[in-house]
Amino acid sequence: MAVAGGYGDSDASVAPDARPDGVVAVYPEWLREQVDEYLATVSFSQEPITDGLQEAMRYSLLAGGKRIRPVLVLASARAIGLDHAKMLPLAGAIELIHTYSLIHDDLPAMDDDELRRGRPTCHRVFGEDVAILAGDALYAEAFRHLLTVQQDEPERVLAAAAELALATGVNGMVGGQYLDVYSNSAHERTGGVDLRRVHELKTGRLIGASVTCVLLLAGAPEPATIAFRRFAAELGVLFQIVDDILDVTGTDAALGKPSGSDERHGRHTYVSEFGIKRARELAADSHAAARAALAQATSASVGAAGSPPPTELEQITDFIYTRSS
Protein backbone atom coordinates (compact mmCIF):
# COMPACT_ATOMS: atom_id res chain seq x y z
CA MET A 1 0.00 0.00 0.00
CA ALA A 2 1.86 3.07 -1.23
CA VAL A 3 1.37 6.37 0.53
CA ALA A 4 1.81 9.57 -1.46
CA GLY A 5 4.43 12.15 -0.37
CA GLY A 6 4.64 14.49 2.67
CA TYR A 7 2.81 17.37 4.23
CA GLY A 8 3.09 21.08 3.71
CA ASP A 9 5.74 22.62 5.92
CA SER A 10 3.37 24.77 7.96
CA ASP A 11 0.03 23.14 7.32
CA ALA A 12 -1.23 23.42 10.88
CA SER A 13 -4.84 23.09 9.73
CA VAL A 14 -4.46 19.39 9.06
CA ALA A 15 -5.58 17.43 12.12
CA PRO A 16 -3.40 14.48 13.15
CA ASP A 17 -6.10 11.95 12.35
CA ALA A 18 -6.89 13.28 8.88
CA ARG A 19 -3.65 13.28 6.94
CA PRO A 20 -3.59 14.63 3.36
CA ASP A 21 -2.52 11.19 2.21
CA GLY A 22 -5.70 9.73 3.69
CA VAL A 23 -4.10 7.61 6.40
CA VAL A 24 -6.47 7.54 9.37
CA ALA A 25 -5.34 5.87 12.56
CA VAL A 26 -7.52 3.61 14.65
CA TYR A 27 -5.47 2.42 17.58
CA PRO A 28 -6.33 -1.04 18.94
CA GLU A 29 -7.36 0.36 22.31
CA TRP A 30 -8.82 -2.97 23.40
CA LEU A 31 -5.34 -4.50 23.35
CA ARG A 32 -3.93 -1.52 25.26
CA GLU A 33 -6.58 -2.03 27.91
CA GLN A 34 -5.54 -5.66 28.31
CA VAL A 35 -1.93 -4.56 28.70
CA ASP A 36 -2.87 -2.00 31.36
CA GLU A 37 -4.94 -4.55 33.25
CA TYR A 38 -2.08 -7.03 33.12
CA LEU A 39 0.57 -4.52 34.24
CA ALA A 40 -1.59 -3.49 37.21
CA THR A 41 -1.41 -7.07 38.48
CA VAL A 42 2.39 -7.37 38.28
CA SER A 43 4.11 -6.97 41.63
CA PHE A 44 7.79 -7.21 42.40
CA SER A 45 8.49 -6.88 46.09
CA GLN A 46 8.24 -10.08 48.10
CA GLU A 47 8.36 -8.36 51.49
CA PRO A 48 7.46 -4.97 52.99
CA ILE A 49 11.02 -3.65 53.32
CA THR A 50 11.40 -3.26 49.56
CA ASP A 51 7.90 -1.87 48.98
CA GLY A 52 9.28 1.66 48.66
CA LEU A 53 11.36 0.65 45.68
CA GLN A 54 8.38 -1.10 44.15
CA GLU A 55 6.36 2.09 44.63
CA ALA A 56 8.86 4.06 42.52
CA MET A 57 8.82 1.34 39.85
CA ARG A 58 5.04 1.23 39.69
CA TYR A 59 4.77 5.03 39.71
CA SER A 60 6.50 5.07 36.34
CA LEU A 61 5.16 1.77 35.04
CA LEU A 62 1.51 2.65 35.63
CA ALA A 63 1.68 6.20 34.27
CA GLY A 64 -0.35 5.26 31.23
CA GLY A 65 0.66 5.92 27.66
CA LYS A 66 -0.18 4.13 24.44
CA ARG A 67 1.76 0.98 25.37
CA ILE A 68 2.93 0.69 21.78
CA ARG A 69 5.52 -2.03 22.43
CA PRO A 70 3.35 -4.46 24.42
CA VAL A 71 0.39 -3.81 22.09
CA LEU A 72 2.75 -4.69 19.23
CA VAL A 73 3.50 -7.96 21.01
CA LEU A 74 -0.17 -8.86 21.25
CA ALA A 75 -0.91 -7.69 17.70
CA SER A 76 1.99 -9.75 16.36
CA ALA A 77 0.64 -12.82 18.12
CA ARG A 78 -2.74 -12.27 16.48
CA ALA A 79 -1.09 -11.71 13.09
CA ILE A 80 0.32 -15.22 13.16
CA GLY A 81 -2.83 -16.82 14.51
CA LEU A 82 -1.87 -17.19 18.18
CA ASP A 83 -3.93 -16.53 21.28
CA HIS A 84 -2.55 -13.11 22.16
CA ALA A 85 -3.29 -13.54 25.88
CA LYS A 86 -0.51 -16.13 26.05
CA MET A 87 1.98 -13.41 25.13
CA LEU A 88 1.04 -11.09 28.01
CA PRO A 89 4.15 -12.03 30.08
CA LEU A 90 6.41 -11.09 27.15
CA ALA A 91 4.37 -7.92 26.61
CA GLY A 92 4.72 -7.02 30.29
CA ALA A 93 8.47 -7.68 30.31
CA ILE A 94 8.98 -5.39 27.32
CA GLU A 95 6.97 -2.56 28.90
CA LEU A 96 9.04 -2.94 32.09
CA ILE A 97 12.17 -2.50 30.00
CA HIS A 98 10.73 0.48 28.17
CA THR A 99 9.80 2.09 31.51
CA TYR A 100 13.31 1.51 32.86
CA SER A 101 14.77 3.22 29.80
CA LEU A 102 12.51 6.25 30.27
CA ILE A 103 13.47 6.60 33.95
CA HIS A 104 17.18 6.51 33.16
CA ASP A 105 16.82 8.80 30.12
CA ASP A 106 15.07 11.41 32.27
CA LEU A 107 17.84 11.52 34.91
CA PRO A 108 19.66 14.82 35.53
CA ALA A 109 22.88 13.34 34.12
CA MET A 110 21.04 12.38 30.94
CA ASP A 111 18.16 14.45 29.51
CA ASP A 112 17.31 16.08 32.84
CA ASP A 113 13.58 16.05 32.17
CA GLU A 114 11.09 17.09 34.82
CA LEU A 115 7.90 15.88 33.22
CA ARG A 116 6.91 12.58 31.63
CA ARG A 117 3.37 11.80 30.55
CA GLY A 118 2.21 14.95 32.30
CA ARG A 119 3.60 13.95 35.69
CA PRO A 120 6.85 14.71 37.50
CA THR A 121 9.57 12.27 36.45
CA CYS A 122 10.59 9.43 38.75
CA HIS A 123 13.70 11.15 40.12
CA ARG A 124 11.72 14.33 40.87
CA VAL A 125 9.38 12.34 43.08
CA PHE A 126 11.63 9.69 44.62
CA GLY A 127 15.12 11.17 44.36
CA GLU A 128 17.87 10.48 41.88
CA ASP A 129 19.31 7.50 43.76
CA VAL A 130 15.99 5.69 44.03
CA ALA A 131 15.20 6.48 40.37
CA ILE A 132 18.46 4.91 39.21
CA LEU A 133 17.65 1.83 41.28
CA ALA A 134 14.02 1.72 40.12
CA GLY A 135 15.28 1.57 36.53
CA ASP A 136 17.85 -1.08 37.40
CA ALA A 137 15.22 -3.14 39.21
CA LEU A 138 12.66 -2.88 36.40
CA TYR A 139 15.22 -4.29 34.01
CA ALA A 140 16.00 -7.22 36.33
CA GLU A 141 12.33 -7.90 36.98
CA ALA A 142 11.62 -7.84 33.25
CA PHE A 143 13.98 -10.76 32.73
CA ARG A 144 12.65 -12.54 35.78
CA HIS A 145 9.10 -12.08 34.52
CA LEU A 146 9.84 -13.38 31.05
CA LEU A 147 11.98 -16.27 32.27
CA THR A 148 9.58 -17.49 34.95
CA VAL A 149 6.07 -16.53 33.79
CA GLN A 150 6.12 -16.98 30.01
CA GLN A 151 4.90 -20.52 29.32
CA ASP A 152 6.62 -21.91 26.24
CA GLU A 153 9.23 -24.52 25.45
CA PRO A 154 12.48 -23.67 27.28
CA GLU A 155 14.56 -23.26 24.12
CA ARG A 156 12.04 -20.77 22.76
CA VAL A 157 11.91 -18.72 25.96
CA LEU A 158 15.70 -18.80 25.93
CA ALA A 159 15.81 -17.50 22.36
CA ALA A 160 13.33 -14.72 23.13
CA ALA A 161 15.21 -13.66 26.28
CA ALA A 162 18.50 -13.62 24.37
CA GLU A 163 16.89 -11.49 21.65
CA LEU A 164 15.65 -9.08 24.31
CA ALA A 165 19.10 -8.87 25.92
CA LEU A 166 20.67 -8.19 22.53
CA ALA A 167 18.03 -5.57 21.70
CA THR A 168 18.67 -3.68 24.93
CA GLY A 169 22.47 -3.85 25.32
CA VAL A 170 25.47 -2.31 23.60
CA ASN A 171 24.16 -3.23 20.16
CA GLY A 172 20.65 -2.06 20.95
CA MET A 173 18.82 0.39 23.16
CA VAL A 174 21.63 1.34 25.55
CA GLY A 175 24.15 1.61 22.71
CA GLY A 176 21.73 3.94 20.91
CA GLN A 177 21.29 6.07 24.01
CA TYR A 178 25.07 6.22 24.32
CA LEU A 179 25.33 7.49 20.74
CA ASP A 180 22.60 10.00 21.50
CA VAL A 181 24.35 11.51 24.53
CA TYR A 182 27.74 11.21 22.87
CA SER A 183 26.62 13.12 19.79
CA ASN A 184 25.15 15.89 21.95
CA SER A 185 26.72 18.93 23.51
CA ALA A 186 28.04 17.31 26.67
CA HIS A 187 30.58 15.34 24.65
CA GLU A 188 32.76 16.02 21.69
CA ARG A 189 30.58 16.19 18.60
CA THR A 190 31.28 13.28 16.35
CA GLY A 191 29.56 14.73 13.31
CA GLY A 192 29.77 11.45 11.52
CA VAL A 193 27.19 9.53 13.56
CA ASP A 194 24.50 8.24 11.24
CA LEU A 195 21.17 9.44 12.62
CA ARG A 196 19.24 6.51 11.27
CA ARG A 197 21.71 4.15 12.93
CA VAL A 198 21.39 5.91 16.31
CA HIS A 199 17.64 5.52 16.30
CA GLU A 200 17.75 2.03 14.90
CA LEU A 201 19.62 1.10 18.06
CA LYS A 202 17.95 3.42 20.56
CA THR A 203 14.33 2.91 19.60
CA GLY A 204 14.17 0.46 16.74
CA ARG A 205 15.70 -2.57 18.40
CA LEU A 206 13.20 -2.79 21.26
CA ILE A 207 10.28 -2.09 18.94
CA GLY A 208 11.71 -4.78 16.69
CA ALA A 209 12.06 -7.22 19.57
CA SER A 210 8.39 -6.64 20.42
CA VAL A 211 7.60 -8.32 17.13
CA THR A 212 10.41 -10.84 16.71
CA CYS A 213 10.25 -12.26 20.24
CA VAL A 214 6.70 -13.35 19.47
CA LEU A 215 7.90 -15.21 16.40
CA LEU A 216 10.70 -16.82 18.43
CA LEU A 217 8.30 -17.91 21.18
CA ALA A 218 5.95 -19.30 18.53
CA GLY A 219 8.80 -21.25 16.96
CA ALA A 220 8.00 -19.64 13.61
CA PRO A 221 10.16 -20.62 10.64
CA GLU A 222 13.17 -18.46 9.82
CA PRO A 223 11.74 -16.75 6.68
CA ALA A 224 8.70 -15.48 8.57
CA THR A 225 10.88 -14.24 11.43
CA ILE A 226 13.18 -12.41 9.03
CA ALA A 227 10.27 -10.79 7.20
CA PHE A 228 8.68 -9.60 10.43
CA ARG A 229 12.06 -8.38 11.63
CA ARG A 230 12.30 -6.18 8.53
CA PHE A 231 8.84 -4.76 9.20
CA ALA A 232 9.67 -4.12 12.83
CA ALA A 233 12.94 -2.36 11.99
CA GLU A 234 11.17 0.04 9.66
CA LEU A 235 8.48 0.64 12.26
CA GLY A 236 11.19 1.73 14.68
CA VAL A 237 12.57 4.23 12.19
CA LEU A 238 9.08 5.58 11.48
CA PHE A 239 8.46 5.95 15.20
CA GLN A 240 11.57 8.04 15.66
CA ILE A 241 11.06 10.36 12.68
CA VAL A 242 7.54 11.12 13.91
CA ASP A 243 8.90 11.61 17.44
CA ASP A 244 11.36 14.19 16.18
CA ILE A 245 8.61 15.99 14.24
CA LEU A 246 6.28 16.01 17.25
CA ASP A 247 8.96 17.51 19.47
CA VAL A 248 8.79 20.57 17.20
CA THR A 249 5.09 20.66 16.28
CA GLY A 250 3.44 19.13 19.34
CA THR A 251 1.96 20.99 22.28
CA ASP A 252 3.17 20.50 25.85
CA ALA A 253 -0.26 19.22 26.84
CA ALA A 254 -0.42 16.61 24.09
CA LEU A 255 3.15 15.44 24.65
CA GLY A 256 2.89 15.39 28.45
CA LYS A 257 6.29 17.11 28.55
CA PRO A 258 7.71 20.38 27.28
CA SER A 259 7.99 20.44 23.49
CA GLY A 260 11.16 21.68 21.88
CA SER A 261 13.33 19.70 24.28
CA ASP A 262 15.42 18.24 21.44
CA GLU A 263 16.46 21.70 20.31
CA ARG A 264 17.23 22.80 23.87
CA HIS A 265 19.47 19.77 24.27
CA GLY A 266 21.19 20.53 20.96
CA ARG A 267 20.10 17.10 19.85
CA HIS A 268 20.67 15.66 16.42
CA THR A 269 17.18 14.92 15.06
CA TYR A 270 15.54 14.29 11.73
CA VAL A 271 14.19 17.84 11.91
CA SER A 272 17.51 19.49 12.82
CA GLU A 273 19.20 17.47 10.11
CA PHE A 274 16.72 17.71 7.25
CA GLY A 275 14.19 20.41 8.17
CA ILE A 276 10.55 19.79 8.97
CA LYS A 277 9.38 19.42 5.37
CA ARG A 278 11.88 16.78 4.43
CA ALA A 279 11.38 15.02 7.78
CA ARG A 280 7.68 14.71 6.96
CA GLU A 281 8.50 13.26 3.57
CA LEU A 282 10.83 10.78 5.21
CA ALA A 283 8.04 9.82 7.61
CA ALA A 284 5.69 9.18 4.71
CA ASP A 285 8.33 7.10 2.93
CA SER A 286 9.05 5.13 6.07
CA HIS A 287 5.34 4.53 6.66
CA ALA A 288 4.98 3.21 3.14
CA ALA A 289 8.03 0.99 3.56
CA ALA A 290 6.72 -0.38 6.85
CA ARG A 291 3.34 -1.17 5.35
CA ALA A 292 5.00 -2.90 2.40
CA ALA A 293 7.24 -4.93 4.70
CA LEU A 294 4.22 -5.89 6.78
CA ALA A 295 2.33 -7.08 3.71
CA GLN A 296 5.33 -9.20 2.75
CA ALA A 297 5.74 -10.57 6.28
CA THR A 298 2.10 -11.55 6.43
CA SER A 299 2.31 -13.46 3.19
CA ALA A 300 5.44 -15.23 4.48
CA SER A 301 3.76 -15.92 7.79
CA VAL A 302 3.08 -19.30 9.33
CA GLY A 303 -0.44 -20.69 9.36
CA ALA A 304 -1.66 -18.07 6.92
CA ALA A 305 -4.73 -20.12 6.05
CA GLY A 306 -6.30 -20.01 9.49
CA SER A 307 -4.93 -16.62 10.57
CA PRO A 308 -7.04 -13.52 10.76
CA PRO A 309 -5.78 -10.61 8.68
CA PRO A 310 -3.13 -8.65 10.63
CA THR A 311 -5.41 -5.69 11.09
CA GLU A 312 -4.00 -4.59 14.45
CA LEU A 313 -0.46 -4.45 13.08
CA GLU A 314 -1.73 -2.28 10.22
CA GLN A 315 -3.55 -0.10 12.72
CA ILE A 316 -0.46 0.34 14.86
CA THR A 317 1.68 1.18 11.84
CA ASP A 318 -0.79 3.85 10.79
CA PHE A 319 -1.11 5.13 14.34
CA ILE A 320 2.64 5.52 14.75
CA TYR A 321 2.61 7.56 11.53
CA THR A 322 -0.30 9.83 12.40
CA ARG A 323 -0.04 10.15 16.20
CA SER A 324 -0.03 13.59 17.77
CA SER A 325 1.69 12.69 21.04
Add this chain to the structure above:
Amino acid sequence: MAVAGGYGDSDASVAPDARPDGVVAVYPEWLREQVDEYLATVSFSQEPITDGLQEAMRYSLLAGGKRIRPVLVLASARAIGLDHAKMLPLAGAIELIHTYSLIHDDLPAMDDDELRRGRPTCHRVFGEDVAILAGDALYAEAFRHLLTVQQDEPERVLAAAAELALATGVNGMVGGQYLDVYSNSAHERTGGVDLRRVHELKTGRLIGASVTCVLLLAGAPEPATIAFRRFAAELGVLFQIVDDILDVTGTDAALGKPSGSDERHGRHTYVSEFGIKRARELAADSHAAARAALAQATSASVGAAGSPPPTELEQITDFIYTRSS
Protein backbone atom coordinates in the same frame (compact mmCIF):
# COMPACT_ATOMS: atom_id res chain seq x y z
CA MET B 1 35.09 -26.87 61.83
CA ALA B 2 34.48 -24.55 64.77
CA VAL B 3 36.45 -21.33 65.06
CA ALA B 4 37.12 -19.95 68.52
CA GLY B 5 35.92 -16.41 69.41
CA GLY B 6 37.01 -12.95 68.19
CA TYR B 7 40.03 -10.72 68.12
CA GLY B 8 41.22 -8.15 70.57
CA ASP B 9 39.70 -4.76 69.86
CA SER B 10 42.96 -3.04 69.03
CA ASP B 11 45.26 -5.95 68.27
CA ALA B 12 46.97 -4.31 65.33
CA SER B 13 49.98 -6.62 65.64
CA VAL B 14 48.04 -9.55 64.19
CA ALA B 15 48.64 -9.69 60.45
CA PRO B 16 45.60 -10.40 58.27
CA ASP B 17 46.95 -13.78 57.18
CA ALA B 18 47.79 -15.04 60.68
CA ARG B 19 44.59 -14.86 62.68
CA PRO B 20 44.62 -15.78 66.41
CA ASP B 21 42.19 -18.58 65.59
CA GLY B 22 44.71 -20.06 63.18
CA VAL B 23 42.76 -19.53 59.94
CA VAL B 24 45.24 -18.91 57.15
CA ALA B 25 43.94 -17.98 53.74
CA VAL B 26 45.29 -19.39 50.51
CA TYR B 27 43.29 -17.89 47.67
CA PRO B 28 42.87 -20.05 44.56
CA GLU B 29 44.78 -17.59 42.39
CA TRP B 30 44.93 -20.04 39.50
CA LEU B 31 41.15 -19.84 39.14
CA ARG B 32 41.26 -16.04 39.34
CA GLU B 33 43.81 -16.02 36.54
CA GLN B 34 41.49 -18.11 34.37
CA VAL B 35 38.66 -15.67 35.07
CA ASP B 36 40.84 -12.70 34.14
CA GLU B 37 41.96 -14.37 30.94
CA TYR B 38 38.38 -15.16 30.05
CA LEU B 39 37.07 -11.66 30.80
CA ALA B 40 39.80 -10.13 28.63
CA THR B 41 38.39 -12.03 25.64
CA VAL B 42 34.79 -10.88 26.12
CA SER B 43 33.77 -8.09 23.76
CA PHE B 44 30.42 -6.42 23.44
CA SER B 45 30.35 -3.90 20.63
CA GLN B 46 29.59 -5.30 17.21
CA GLU B 47 30.56 -2.14 15.33
CA PRO B 48 32.88 0.83 15.81
CA ILE B 49 30.19 3.40 16.68
CA THR B 50 29.54 1.81 20.08
CA ASP B 51 33.20 1.15 20.87
CA GLY B 52 33.28 4.15 23.23
CA LEU B 53 30.62 2.59 25.41
CA GLN B 54 32.48 -0.70 25.38
CA GLU B 55 35.62 1.14 26.45
CA ALA B 56 33.86 2.43 29.58
CA MET B 57 32.52 -1.05 30.32
CA ARG B 58 35.89 -2.70 29.92
CA TYR B 59 37.63 0.04 31.94
CA SER B 60 35.66 -1.07 34.97
CA LEU B 61 35.44 -4.76 34.10
CA LEU B 62 39.17 -5.21 33.64
CA ALA B 63 40.24 -3.23 36.72
CA GLY B 64 41.37 -6.37 38.48
CA GLY B 65 40.28 -7.43 41.94
CA LYS B 66 39.96 -10.83 43.54
CA ARG B 67 37.05 -11.91 41.29
CA ILE B 68 35.45 -13.62 44.27
CA ARG B 69 32.09 -14.27 42.57
CA PRO B 70 33.37 -15.85 39.35
CA VAL B 71 36.04 -17.78 41.27
CA LEU B 72 33.21 -19.07 43.46
CA VAL B 73 31.44 -20.24 40.29
CA LEU B 74 34.48 -22.22 39.17
CA ALA B 75 35.18 -23.56 42.66
CA SER B 76 31.56 -24.69 43.02
CA ALA B 77 31.81 -26.55 39.73
CA ARG B 78 34.92 -28.35 40.98
CA ALA B 79 33.23 -29.12 44.30
CA ILE B 80 30.57 -31.14 42.51
CA GLY B 81 32.97 -32.84 40.15
CA LEU B 82 32.39 -30.76 37.01
CA ASP B 83 34.90 -29.39 34.54
CA HIS B 84 35.09 -25.82 35.82
CA ALA B 85 36.04 -24.41 32.41
CA LYS B 86 32.52 -25.16 31.19
CA MET B 87 31.19 -22.66 33.73
CA LEU B 88 33.31 -19.75 32.48
CA PRO B 89 30.36 -18.12 30.63
CA LEU B 90 28.31 -18.10 33.84
CA ALA B 91 31.34 -16.84 35.76
CA GLY B 92 31.82 -14.04 33.23
CA ALA B 93 28.15 -13.06 33.32
CA ILE B 94 28.21 -12.77 37.10
CA GLU B 95 31.34 -10.60 37.08
CA LEU B 96 29.70 -8.35 34.46
CA ILE B 97 26.76 -7.91 36.82
CA HIS B 98 29.01 -7.25 39.79
CA THR B 99 30.89 -4.62 37.78
CA TYR B 100 27.63 -2.93 36.77
CA SER B 101 26.59 -2.75 40.43
CA LEU B 102 29.91 -1.13 41.39
CA ILE B 103 29.61 1.50 38.65
CA HIS B 104 26.10 2.46 39.72
CA ASP B 105 26.96 2.37 43.44
CA ASP B 106 29.85 4.78 42.85
CA LEU B 107 27.68 7.39 41.05
CA PRO B 108 27.39 10.88 42.55
CA ALA B 109 23.70 10.29 43.31
CA MET B 110 24.62 7.13 45.23
CA ASP B 111 27.89 6.75 47.17
CA ASP B 112 29.72 9.44 45.19
CA ASP B 113 33.02 7.59 45.26
CA GLU B 114 36.01 8.83 43.30
CA LEU B 115 38.26 5.79 43.58
CA ARG B 116 37.66 2.11 43.00
CA ARG B 117 40.46 -0.44 43.06
CA GLY B 118 42.96 2.39 43.16
CA ARG B 119 41.72 4.02 39.97
CA PRO B 120 39.27 6.84 39.28
CA THR B 121 35.69 5.53 39.16
CA CYS B 122 33.93 5.07 35.83
CA HIS B 123 31.94 8.32 36.02
CA ARG B 124 35.08 10.30 36.86
CA VAL B 125 36.71 9.12 33.66
CA PHE B 126 33.80 8.86 31.22
CA GLY B 127 31.17 11.17 32.68
CA GLU B 128 28.10 10.38 34.70
CA ASP B 129 25.84 9.76 31.70
CA VAL B 130 28.19 7.25 30.10
CA ALA B 131 28.76 5.55 33.47
CA ILE B 132 25.03 5.03 33.98
CA LEU B 133 24.82 3.56 30.49
CA ALA B 134 27.94 1.41 30.95
CA GLY B 135 26.28 -0.14 33.99
CA ASP B 136 23.01 -0.65 32.15
CA ALA B 137 24.82 -2.22 29.22
CA LEU B 138 26.90 -4.56 31.39
CA TYR B 139 23.71 -5.96 32.86
CA ALA B 140 22.18 -6.53 29.44
CA GLU B 141 25.37 -8.10 28.10
CA ALA B 142 25.59 -10.37 31.16
CA PHE B 143 22.25 -11.92 30.27
CA ARG B 144 23.11 -12.09 26.61
CA HIS B 145 26.37 -13.81 27.49
CA LEU B 146 24.77 -16.38 29.77
CA LEU B 147 21.83 -17.03 27.44
CA THR B 148 23.87 -17.42 24.27
CA VAL B 149 27.30 -18.71 25.32
CA GLN B 150 26.63 -21.07 28.24
CA GLN B 151 26.27 -24.56 26.78
CA ASP B 152 23.78 -26.59 28.78
CA GLU B 153 20.27 -27.93 28.35
CA PRO B 154 17.87 -25.04 27.68
CA GLU B 155 15.76 -25.62 30.79
CA ARG B 156 18.86 -25.50 32.96
CA VAL B 157 20.17 -22.30 31.39
CA LEU B 158 16.68 -20.87 31.82
CA ALA B 159 16.65 -21.80 35.51
CA ALA B 160 20.09 -20.27 36.07
CA ALA B 161 19.17 -17.06 34.25
CA ALA B 162 15.95 -16.77 36.27
CA GLU B 163 17.92 -17.28 39.49
CA LEU B 164 20.31 -14.54 38.43
CA ALA B 165 17.47 -12.14 37.62
CA LEU B 166 15.88 -12.85 41.00
CA ALA B 167 19.20 -12.39 42.79
CA THR B 168 19.76 -8.98 41.19
CA GLY B 169 16.27 -7.42 41.24
CA VAL B 170 13.93 -6.02 43.88
CA ASN B 171 14.35 -9.08 46.08
CA GLY B 172 18.09 -9.16 45.63
CA MET B 173 20.99 -6.86 44.89
CA VAL B 174 19.10 -3.75 43.77
CA GLY B 175 16.56 -4.10 46.58
CA GLY B 176 19.45 -4.30 49.05
CA GLN B 177 21.08 -1.22 47.58
CA TYR B 178 17.73 0.56 47.88
CA LEU B 179 17.55 -0.35 51.58
CA ASP B 180 21.11 0.86 51.97
CA VAL B 181 20.47 4.30 50.48
CA TYR B 182 17.08 4.51 52.13
CA SER B 183 18.47 3.82 55.59
CA ASN B 184 21.17 6.45 55.12
CA SER B 185 21.14 10.17 55.68
CA ALA B 186 19.67 11.23 52.36
CA HIS B 187 16.37 9.66 53.30
CA GLU B 188 14.32 9.40 56.43
CA ARG B 189 16.04 7.01 58.80
CA THR B 190 13.99 3.91 59.17
CA GLY B 191 15.74 2.64 62.26
CA GLY B 192 13.99 -0.68 61.96
CA VAL B 193 15.82 -1.97 58.89
CA ASP B 194 17.48 -5.25 59.78
CA LEU B 195 21.15 -4.94 58.87
CA ARG B 196 21.61 -8.61 58.17
CA ARG B 197 18.63 -8.48 55.81
CA VAL B 198 20.01 -5.47 53.92
CA HIS B 199 23.27 -7.24 53.24
CA GLU B 200 21.62 -10.55 52.54
CA LEU B 201 19.94 -8.78 49.63
CA LYS B 202 22.67 -6.36 48.60
CA THR B 203 25.66 -8.68 48.69
CA GLY B 204 24.50 -12.12 49.73
CA ARG B 205 22.12 -12.87 46.88
CA LEU B 206 24.66 -12.45 44.08
CA ILE B 207 27.32 -14.34 46.03
CA GLY B 208 24.67 -17.00 46.62
CA ALA B 209 23.76 -17.12 42.95
CA SER B 210 27.44 -17.66 42.11
CA VAL B 211 27.10 -21.01 43.85
CA THR B 212 23.50 -22.01 43.18
CA CYS B 213 23.51 -21.21 39.45
CA VAL B 214 26.24 -23.83 39.05
CA LEU B 215 24.04 -26.42 40.76
CA LEU B 216 21.10 -25.42 38.54
CA LEU B 217 23.20 -25.68 35.37
CA ALA B 218 24.47 -29.06 36.54
CA GLY B 219 20.93 -30.26 37.13
CA ALA B 220 21.87 -31.17 40.70
CA PRO B 221 19.15 -32.64 42.90
CA GLU B 222 17.16 -30.28 45.12
CA PRO B 223 18.76 -31.28 48.48
CA ALA B 224 22.27 -30.51 47.23
CA THR B 225 21.11 -27.19 45.78
CA ILE B 226 19.44 -26.22 49.06
CA ALA B 227 22.51 -27.17 51.10
CA PHE B 228 24.82 -25.16 48.85
CA ARG B 229 22.35 -22.27 48.94
CA ARG B 230 22.63 -22.21 52.74
CA PHE B 231 26.42 -22.15 52.53
CA ALA B 232 26.36 -19.38 49.96
CA ALA B 233 23.96 -17.25 52.00
CA GLU B 234 26.24 -17.43 55.04
CA LEU B 235 29.23 -16.63 52.86
CA GLY B 236 27.49 -13.44 51.76
CA VAL B 237 26.92 -12.39 55.36
CA LEU B 238 30.54 -13.15 56.24
CA PHE B 239 31.70 -11.09 53.28
CA GLN B 240 29.74 -8.06 54.42
CA ILE B 241 30.77 -8.16 58.08
CA VAL B 242 34.43 -8.31 57.04
CA ASP B 243 33.80 -5.50 54.53
CA ASP B 244 32.42 -3.30 57.29
CA ILE B 245 35.40 -4.09 59.55
CA LEU B 246 37.89 -3.37 56.77
CA ASP B 247 36.31 -0.01 56.08
CA VAL B 248 37.40 0.97 59.60
CA THR B 249 40.68 -0.92 59.95
CA GLY B 250 41.96 -1.05 56.37
CA THR B 251 44.39 1.34 54.74
CA ASP B 252 43.52 3.39 51.67
CA ALA B 253 46.27 1.65 49.73
CA ALA B 254 45.06 -1.85 50.58
CA LEU B 255 41.40 -1.02 49.92
CA GLY B 256 42.06 0.90 46.70
CA LYS B 257 39.65 3.57 47.97
CA PRO B 258 39.49 5.88 50.96
CA SER B 259 38.82 3.97 54.19
CA GLY B 260 36.23 5.27 56.62
CA SER B 261 33.76 5.95 53.82
CA ASP B 262 30.94 4.15 55.64
CA GLU B 263 31.21 6.51 58.59
CA ARG B 264 31.40 9.56 56.31
CA HIS B 265 28.19 8.41 54.61
CA GLY B 266 26.53 7.85 58.00
CA ARG B 267 26.04 4.27 56.93
CA HIS B 268 24.53 1.56 59.06
CA THR B 269 27.26 -1.09 59.35
CA TYR B 270 28.11 -4.01 61.58
CA VAL B 271 30.75 -1.80 63.17
CA SER B 272 28.49 1.22 63.72
CA GLU B 273 25.84 -1.10 65.10
CA PHE B 274 27.85 -3.44 67.29
CA GLY B 275 31.33 -1.92 67.69
CA ILE B 276 34.52 -3.37 66.23
CA LYS B 277 35.00 -6.06 68.89
CA ARG B 278 31.55 -7.55 68.53
CA ALA B 279 31.73 -7.24 64.74
CA ARG B 280 34.87 -9.37 64.80
CA GLU B 281 33.15 -11.96 66.93
CA LEU B 282 30.25 -11.99 64.51
CA ALA B 283 32.70 -12.49 61.65
CA ALA B 284 34.24 -15.47 63.43
CA ASP B 285 30.79 -16.94 64.10
CA SER B 286 29.74 -16.41 60.50
CA HIS B 287 32.95 -18.00 59.23
CA ALA B 288 32.34 -21.05 61.41
CA ALA B 289 28.74 -21.25 60.24
CA ALA B 290 29.79 -20.99 56.58
CA ARG B 291 32.39 -23.73 56.99
CA ALA B 292 29.83 -25.97 58.72
CA ALA B 293 27.27 -25.33 55.97
CA LEU B 294 29.90 -26.11 53.36
CA ALA B 295 30.78 -29.41 55.04
CA GLN B 296 27.11 -30.32 55.07
CA ALA B 297 26.62 -29.26 51.44
CA THR B 298 29.57 -31.32 50.33
CA SER B 299 28.25 -34.43 52.01
CA ALA B 300 24.85 -33.81 50.38
CA SER B 301 26.50 -33.19 47.03
CA VAL B 302 25.99 -35.14 43.85
CA GLY B 303 28.62 -37.56 42.63
CA ALA B 304 30.50 -37.39 45.91
CA ALA B 305 32.39 -40.59 45.16
CA GLY B 306 34.29 -39.25 42.16
CA SER B 307 34.48 -35.61 43.26
CA PRO B 308 37.67 -34.01 44.51
CA PRO B 309 37.41 -32.51 47.98
CA PRO B 310 36.01 -28.97 47.76
CA THR B 311 39.29 -27.40 48.69
CA GLU B 312 38.82 -24.21 46.65
CA LEU B 313 35.48 -23.47 48.30
CA GLU B 314 37.14 -23.89 51.70
CA GLN B 315 39.97 -21.63 50.58
CA ILE B 316 37.57 -18.93 49.41
CA THR B 317 35.59 -19.11 52.65
CA ASP B 318 38.78 -18.67 54.67
CA PHE B 319 39.99 -15.92 52.37
CA ILE B 320 36.79 -13.93 52.70
CA TYR B 321 37.22 -14.17 56.47
CA THR B 322 40.89 -13.17 56.62
CA ARG B 323 41.24 -10.78 53.68
CA SER B 324 42.77 -7.37 54.25
CA SER B 325 41.25 -5.60 51.25
